[in-house]
Amino acid sequence: MEISSKDIRFYPLGDTAVILQLEESISDLVQRTIFAVSHFLDEYSFEGLVEYVPAYTSVTLFYDPLLISYPEIVQNLEEMLDEIAIEEPVLEPGILDIPVCYGGEMGPDLGLVARHCGLSDGEVILRHTQPDYLVHLIGFAPGFPYLGGMDPDLEIPRRESPRAVVPAGSVGIAGKQTGVYPLSTPGGWQIIGRTPLKLFDLDRTVPSLLKAGNKLRFVPITELEFERIANGY
Numbered sequence: 001m002e003i004s005s006k007d008i009r010f011y012p013l014g015d016t017a018v019i020l021q022l023e024e025s026i027s028d029l030v031q032r033t034i035f036a037v038s039h040f041l042d043e044y045s046f047e048g049l050v051e052y053v054p055a056y057t058s059v060t061l062f063y064d065p066l067l068i069s070y071p072e073i074v075q076n077l078e079e080m081l082d083e084i085a086i087e088e089p090v091l092e093p094g095i096l097d098i099p100v101c102y103g104g105e106m107g108p109d110l111g112l113v114a115r116h117c118g119l120s121d122g123e124v125i126l127r128h129t130q131p132d133y134l135v136h137l138i139g140f141a142p143g144f145p146y147l148g149g150m151d152p153d154l155e156i157p158r159r160e161s162p163r164a165v166v167p168a169g170s171v172g173i174a175g176k177q178t179g180v181y182p183l184s185t186p187g188g189w190q191i192i193g194r195t196p197l198k199l200f201d202l203d204r205t206v207p208s209l210l211k212a213g214n215k216l217r218f219v220p221i222t223e224l225e226f227e228r229i230a231n232g233y
Helices: 028-043 070-081 110-117 121-129 223-230
Strands: 009-012 017-021 049-054 058-063 096-102 133-138 145-148 163-166 170-174 177-180 185-187 190-194 215-220
Touching: 009 070, 017 070, 028 049, 028 058, 028 070, 058 070, 096 121, 096 170, 096 223, 110 121, 110 190, 121 190, 121 215, 145 177
Parallel strands: 096 215
Antiparallel strands: 009 017, 017 058, 049 058, 096 190, 133 145, 133 215, 163 185, 170 177, 170 190
16 A cells, blocks of 8 residues: 555644644554654655654654755655555564563552552453553653553543652553653653663663564563562562
């Protein structure tokens, strides 16, 4: 399947960026198109392109206006889109296991989520660990993955009063989404557990553990196992 530049809207974001906008709602074709565009840009960049940022239904491209003009970058994108064949998503091989200690001090909102959803704590954990999740995009904070595939029965609104600090590694739910806080930041998601893995580490060659296109699953662990992994045992 192919997508034409006629199916996409372009508009400027200031004088150094252009937004490539697909449909307004998430769909399989939209997601495959965004993955295909991202993969193409990774392989075939062009002079003046600084970076690109994929989102749920768009891709924002930042450029150097001293090297390329807005009309020129739009023309480049239109030609690029007419060459791209939208196939299956270009996914990283394998599924990454993310160990999570659920409940207790590490998951203070687990009971609240269970009551809201009419489930037991154990059923929430089971439903949260069953799916294979797709990383749609990285955003909000460095390394923060927005995941698709959560059981709809776990849907719950954000907290009315966000926490001033959510510990790094916290696994949360907000609306129809689940995600992992890579850094200690303020946040309003319902926290049901925590992973000992570092999702973002500036000491690594590639700081972010995840990127768009990755697939992962959550694996429940005990507090003792959490400590062992966190301490490198």
